[in-house]
Amino acid sequence: MNRLEERYLFNTIEQKWQRKWEEENIYRTVEDEQKPKYYVLEMFPYPSGNLHMGHVRNYSIGDVIARFKVMQGYNVIHPMGWDAFGLPAENAAIKRGIHPAKWTWDNIAKMKDQLKSMGISYDWEREVATCHPDYYKWTQWLFLEFYKKGLVYKKKAGVNWCPSCATVLANEQVVDGKCERCDSVVDKKDLEQWFFKITEYADRLLEDLEKLPGWPDKVKTMQQNWIGKSVGAEVTFKTEAGHDLTVFTTRPDTIYGVTYMVLAPEHPLVEELTKGNGEADKVKEFVRKVRMMSNVDRMAADMEKEGVFTGSYAINPLNNERIPIFVANYVLMEYGTGIVMGVPAHDQRDFEFARKYNLDVRVVVQPEGEDLDGATMTQAYPAEGKMINSGPFNGLDSNEGIEKIIAYMEDKGIGKRQVNYRLRDWLISRQRYWGVPIPFIYCDKCGVVPVKEEDLPILLPTDVEFKPGGESPLKTSKTFLNTTCPECGGPAKRETDTMDTFVDSSWYFLRYCDPQNSEAPFTKAKVDYWMNVDQYIGGVEHAILHLMYARFFTKVLKDMGMVSCDEPFQNLLTQGMVLKDGSKMSKSKGNVVSPEEIIGKYGADTARMFILFAAPPERDLEWSDQGVEGCYRFLNRVWRLVEGFYAKVKDLESNNQALSKEDKELRRIIHSTIKKVTEDIEQRFNFNTAISAIMELVNGLYHYKDNVSENEQNLALVKFGLKNLVLLLAPFAPHISEELWANLGGNQSVHLQNWPEYDPASLEMDEITLVVQVNGKLRDKISVPKGISREDLEAKVLAEPKISKHLAGKEVVKVIIVPEKLVNLVVK
RNA sequence: GCCGAAGUGGCGGAAUUGGCAGACGCACUGGACUCAAAAUCCAGUGGAGCUCAAACUCCGUGUGGGUUCGACUCCCACCUUCGGCACCA
Numbered sequence: 001m002n003r004l005e006e007r008y009l010f011n012t013i014e015q016k017w018q019r020k021w022e023e024e025n026i027y028r029t030v031e032d033e034q035k036p037k038y039y040v041l042e043m044f045p046y047p048s049g050n051l052h053m054g055h056v057r058n059y060s061i062g063d064v065i066a067r068f069k070v071m072q073g074y075n076v077i078h079p080m081g082w083d084a085f086g087l088p089a090e091n092a093a094i095k096r097g098i099h100p101a102k103w104t105w106d107n108i109a110k111m112k113d114q115l116k117s118m119g120i121s122y123d124w125e126r127e128v129a130t131c132h133p134d135y136y137k138w139t140q141w142l143f144l145e146f147y148k149k150g151l152v153y154k155k156k157a158g159v160n161w162c163p164s165c166a167t168v169l170a171n172e173q174v175v176d177g178k179c180e181r182c183d184s185v186v187d188k189k190d191l192e193q194w195f196f197k198i199t200e201y202a203d204r205l206l207e208d209l210e211k212l213p214g215w216p217d218k219v220k221t222m223q224q225n226w227i228g229k230s231v232g233a234e235v236t237f238k239t240e241a242g243h244d245l246t247v248f249t250t251r252p253d254t255i256y257g258v259t260y261m262v263l264a265p266e267h268p269l270v271e272e273l274t275k276g277n278g279e280a281d282k283v284k285e286f287v288r289k290v291r292m293m294s295n296v297d298r299m300a301a302d303m304e305k306e307g308v309f310t311g312s313y314a315i316n317p318l319n320n321e322r323i324p325i326f327v328a329n330y331v332l333m334e335y336g337t338g339i340v341m342g343v344p345a346h347d348q349r350d351f352e353f354a355r356k357y358n359l360d361v362r363v364v365v366q367p368e369g370e371d372l373d374g375a376t377m378t379q380a381y382p383a384e385g386k387m388i389n390s391g392p393f394n395g396l397d398s399n400e401g402i403e404k405i406i407a408y409m410e411d412k413g414i415g416k417r418q419v420n421y422r423l424r425d426w427l428i429s430r431q432r433y434w435g436v437p438i439p440f441i442y443c444d445k446c447g448v449v450p451v452k453e454e455d456l457p458i459l460l461p462t463d464v465e466f467k468p469g470g471e472s473p474l475k476t477s478k479t480f481l482n483t484t485c486p487e488c489g490g491p492a493k494r495e496t497d498t499m500d501t502f503v504d505s506s507w508y509f510l511r512y513c514d515p516q517n518s519e520a521p522f523t524k525a526k527v528d529y530w531m532n533v534d535q536y537i538g539g540v541e542h543a544i545l546h547l548m549y550a551r552f553f554t555k556v557l558k559d560m561g562m563v564s565c566d567e568p569f570q571n572l573l574t575q576g577m578v579l580k581d582g583s584k585m586s587k588s589k590g591n592v593v594s595p596e597e598i599i600g601k602y603g604a605d606t607a608r609m610f611i612l613f614a615a616p617p618e619r620d621l622e623w624s625d626q627g628v629e630g631c632y633r634f635l636n637r638v639w640r641l642v643e644g645f646y647a648k649v650k651d652l653e654s655n656n657q658a659l660s661k662e663d664k665e666l667r668r669i670i671h672s673t674i675k676k677v678t679e680d681i682e683q684r685f686n687f688n689t690a691i692s693a694i695m696e697l698v699n700g701l702y703h704y705k706d707n708v709s710e711n712e713q714n715l716a717l718v719k720f721g722l723k724n725l726v727l728l729l730a731p732f733a734p735h736i737s738e739e740l741w742a743n744l745g746g747n748q749s750v751h752l753q754n755w756p757e758y759d760p761a762s763l764e765m766d767e768i769t770l771v772v773q774v775n776g777k778l779r780d781k782i783s784v785p786k787g788i789s790r791e792d793l794e795a796k797v798l799a800e801p802k803i804s805k806h807l808a809g810k811e812v813v814k815v816i817i818v819p820e821k822l823v824n825l826v827v828k
Numbered sequence: 829g830c831c832g833a834a835g836u837g838g839c840g841g842a843a844u845u846g847g848c849a850g851a852c853g854c855a856c857u858g859g860a861c862u863c864a865a866a867a868u869c870c871a872g873u874g875g876a877g878c879u880c881a882a883a884c885u886c887c888g889u890g891u892g893g894g895u896u897c898g899a900c901u902c903c904c905a906c907c908u909u910c911g912g913c914a915c916c917a
Contacts, residue, residue: 688840
């Protein structure tokens with residue numbers, strides 16, 4: 001090899017090694033029972049056509065972990081693919097007349113190039129794209145399997161409609177009453193839609209969060225809140241006219257305190273209850289008013305509670321009292337039964353409502369040591385206490401009362417134990433083109449019929465029109481729409497709705513295990529070998545949506561016997577955002593830094609180093625052009641260090657002669673860097689401190705170089721230091737490490753080397769620096785031989801002039817010694 | 829309103845189990861190299877006081893209290909910022 005160029009030519013180096021890695025296929029993985037497996041996964045991107053810094057951060061983190069685990073001897077699977085269906089492709093079609101398929105595939109090609117320029121260790125043979133028929137065939141197949149299991153159904157429901165996207169949205173996709181994607185205010189519409197019965201798995205989704213100690217608590221709490229489990233009872237009140245009014249309550253112990261009932265304005269019984277009495281018009285007007293309000297206004301926290309009397313009465317099944325029935329804006333049709341029993345004394349909302357409309361406030365749970373009076377209370381008392389005014393249940397502790405009253409009601413057939421969830425079933429149909437067609441057919445004779453398995457995939461047609469704001473483009477395709485019924489063979493029409501793209505991403509991590517299978521979505525053996533994902537990395541914005549849907553899919557597939565794991569992601573790392581000038585990079589703010597530009601100017605290794613060095617992964621990261629320069633400078637510094645030595649050390653073998661003080665110090669730094677970097681990657685994912693340790697090693701090597709002569713023994717130690725430096729740097733800056741490794745004489749890729757191990761004996765120092773404190777204040781630092789006795793140490797400390805001057809005229813009452821760390825003298 | 833996270837130099841951040849606050853980097857300052865600059869290398873760099881200088885002393889991790897020989901770290905109260913949920917009966 002000739003060495004004409006001493007400068008760090010990142011561009012040449014990076015391209016050279018990327019080509020070589022690809023030619024030699026070094027990141028290809030196959031199942032291997034001899035090695036422990038490790039599955040590293042980064043959330044796959046939507047192919048927008050442009051890599052942004054968030055991607056760079058996500059994939060840099062994943063790549064460090066993947067490369068590190070490979071060097072540690074794991075059989076690592078590290079795949080990448082494309083979450084390729086979705087609305088932007090359709091919008092591009094409308095705006096620019098490009099077909100969504102072409103737009104998407106072009107973007108994939110572009111982004112794949114950008115990803116490759118980062119030098120990430122992906123096994124590209126496992127690449128999947130959710131918009132490819134080979135993939136969505138199996139999404140359709142799974143949909144039909146879910147249908148067979150009774151987990152898919154169609155119903156008319158009040159759903160969220162985004163007028164701008166011209167499609168329905170799942171509950172989870174509505175944020176503050178607005179469309180998550182485009183920020184338009186979402187309407188309510190009554191439409192026939194397809195649902196997944198995710199509520200059937202609510203309990204398991206909740207309970208199994210306990211099986212995920214490797215997830216951030218934040219994410220688990222968010223899922224917990226979203227599922228929103230409440231334990232209580234369902235109680236049926238009868239109206240005087242004989243209608244059943246069933247309510248859900250978490251506080252059956254307060255049932256003697258019910259002084260009114262409330263229905264949601266949308267409740268179908270409202271009309272019945274007002275029929276023929278004098279309140280009908282007033283109620284109608286009220287309901288109209290409430291329904292006119294936008295979702296956003298109705299969800300505002302400070303909205304005044306309002307209601308009207310229906311003119312009807314109900315009977316409390318426990319004490320047979322006659323109580324008025326209201327309609328009010330604070331009761332939601334979507335939760336529970338849409339009817340609430342009003343207990344003003346023990347529920348703050350009911351209290352506010354009762355005071356406004358002069359309804360009775362009756363205390364039935366008395367806190368200890370207090371004597372609440374319904375007439376004078378200024379707020380509800382929602383906590384526990386002793387039951388009063390509750391007939392046979394008087395005197396019971398309210399918690400006990402809950403159980404007793406439920407038992408009583410179950411006995412009398414007026415109520416039962418009931419669990420309620422905030423979680424709704426997952427609405428998955430979308431009135432859009434660029435998604436997976438829902439494999440169902442409408443036949444006048446046979447009804448709604450599933451497509452036969454052998455007819456999959458139902459391909460997206462190409463003869464469609466894209467018009468702004470129109471209905472589903474699929475309806476414009478003649479070839480698609482008309483078909484024959486799989487049951488009777490008669491003429492029939494296809495379903496034109498497509499699936500929510502979150503369906504696609506709910507199983508892609510399984511497909512990676514067996515990406516080319518044409519017989520099934522995957523084989524169990526392969527999935528069982530690779531799953532679970534050992535480390536999943538992505539943005540916290542997916543805390544609820546994607547992560548819960550993927551958990552749901554995994555559980556269903558387990559019940560179907562298709563996989564063995566019941567949780568897909570063992571460990572989850574939620575990375576922070578990349579900020580510029582304190583806010584998220586966005587086109588509208590004009591603060592976007594393009595990865596392509598940075599890689600072009602400094603190289604991928606520098607970009608990766610900076611993004612890993614600037615902050616620990618979970619935290620938001622402030623972009624700094626000067627910080628990037630610093631990392632570039634550091635890589636140059638490494639380059640010059642190794643280049644300055646490699647010719648001299650290349651053929652040296654390390655030897656073990658007597659070491660000088662400087663030698664021992666350098667050796668100690670080398671080993672402690674190995675220890676620190678290993679632990680920082682493995683235990684904490686604190687890549688920033690790992691990199692700073694590597695920087696210290698480089699500083700240590702420069703320092704050594706300046707202070708010793710270049711004899712063979714010293715050079716051998718330098719070589720040892722350089723080799724370890726390059727090995728430790730390899731997961732972070734893979735290209736420069738590969739080049740330097742080759743220059744140091746390595747004839748196989750640095751990324752296939754064993755991760756270095758440190759020698760604990762080399763970390764030991766003969767002399768230890770101890771901190772000496774007087775009354776907890778730092779007064780001196782002393783150097784003592786290792787293993788000094790307590791007595792000798794105390795004597796030495798007391799003899800130090802800096803110490804003794806603080807002891808003058810005082811008495812030492814206590815000496816605290818933390819071995820090998822500190823001495824603290826307590827004086828009076 | 830409820831739940832959660834965070835608050836440390838001029839800046840990004842470090843301090844892993846209650847034991848040297850400010851590692852590492854950026855920025856800045858001085859020096860070396862150079863005709864000069866860039867690059868590079870070396871050194872300094874929390875604040876205040878004192879000093880020719882060194883040494884030394886005091887203050888200092890959002891605020892106020894507490895526990896402890898010792899607190900960025902633990903406890904209590906509060907302030908600010910960010911994120912999630914928000915009539916969920």
